[in-house]
Amino acid sequence: MIGYGIVFFCLTSTILYLIGDFKQVIISMMYLVLYLIPLLSMVLGIMYGYQIREYIAWVLSHPVSRRNVFMGYYLSLSLVLIIYFLIGMGIPFLIAGVLHSSSVSAFAFLMLAGIVLSFIFSGMALWVVFGFDHKLLGLGMGLFIWLVMAVLYDVFFLIAVIAFQDYPLEVFAIVASILNPVDLSRILLISHLDISALLGYTGAVIKSSFGTYGGLIWICAGYLIWLIIPVWRYMHITSKKDF
């Protein structure tokens, strides 16, 4: 897990050193947050999950409730990832003086998106671990979920937009945006960086429909759903599972 923090620290320090301008660096780091955090949270979470599955029966045979044990595992996994992310990415920015720059709010949203994505994908990783008894199948499913959300979702969305271009797609775009936490994070970050070119169709529709603050509420609602569903499913599966 320390390696996770070191990766962020090295990448952030290098990019800050090479580019210098906070806005440009935050745009670069945005892609790291959007793709690397879901991927690493998923992979590390699945590895951690299958490791604890080996001895979970021993833990559960003590006077501790299943609910507390499994919620404890989820919180410990996600909080460790978040702490290393905050240290790895936050410290280089703080040393470079981001708090005294005009990009401080964009930096705060970058951190917020990283925290929320860590929570969401840790929950998904544990959901996968306890949903699939076979380790390789679980890892494959985890990577597939990441691939769909980080890459294929945009492809499917683009195909849908082209196929139905003669119809009004605003409502579809708004609903579709909530189906993907990575897309929600992208919209959140881009809308606070004032780079309309990178907003994408869903981002542009949300901004024009709700405005910046209305859009923020919409994104928070989407985040809330994504924070609850994986953890709820994980807790439900583990409450019924035989060990």
Place this chain on the structure above:
Amino acid sequence: MIEIKNLSKAYRKRKVLHHIDATITSPGIYAILGPNGSGKTTLMKICMGLVLPDEGDVYIYRESVRTGIQYRRMVGYLPQIARFPDNLKVKELLQLTEHLRGKAQRKEMLIELLDLAPYMDQLFRNLSGGTQQKVNLVTCLMYDVPLYLLDEPTAALDPVTQLRLKEFIQHEKERGKIIVLTTHVPHLVQAIADEIYFLLYGDIYFHGSVEQLTDAYQANDVEEAIARLLMYEQEKVKI
């Protein structure tokens, strides 16, 4: 005190336990026997809340295992296979157990009894199968509780340790404890069991003392009685 009421469990379509009822109230050594896959370990795991029953319930000291957790303070459970966080040393593992359950009353005594002192600073994963089982035994028996559930306690143990364990179990019985164990070692049952529950086809096929079992199958010892019981059943299935 254990009350098993109308307990059923199936894994997919395979019925493992089928409407089982049993009550254990008085101190003694109770052996659960049966062929492989007869549901012995499943029954133990249900008692510890690790496996959830499809029907019925088990009450340990009047607390349902479906909903309760406090009864586990009064139970020492030995799983069939020792699976612990294998990146820990033996002493760290025992400390972690105490962190989960509270201070153990006789850790040092058991470490000495099972000759584990030289292994305390070794990683659990580097230990031999027999030594891992000894660590497993210490985590279970180091608490002075009124009920022990031991799933194959003698597996992988050398004869000396088996003998020491047998004496320890008998001593605990004399102190008024209930010891429920599963085993495939007939000599152990013959030597220490007060009552036998023989599981077959998901039911309690036989319940009684060692003498009742040997008398019922006109056998000289438990091993012969079990062999005759199983052969009799195989003949019945053929007919």
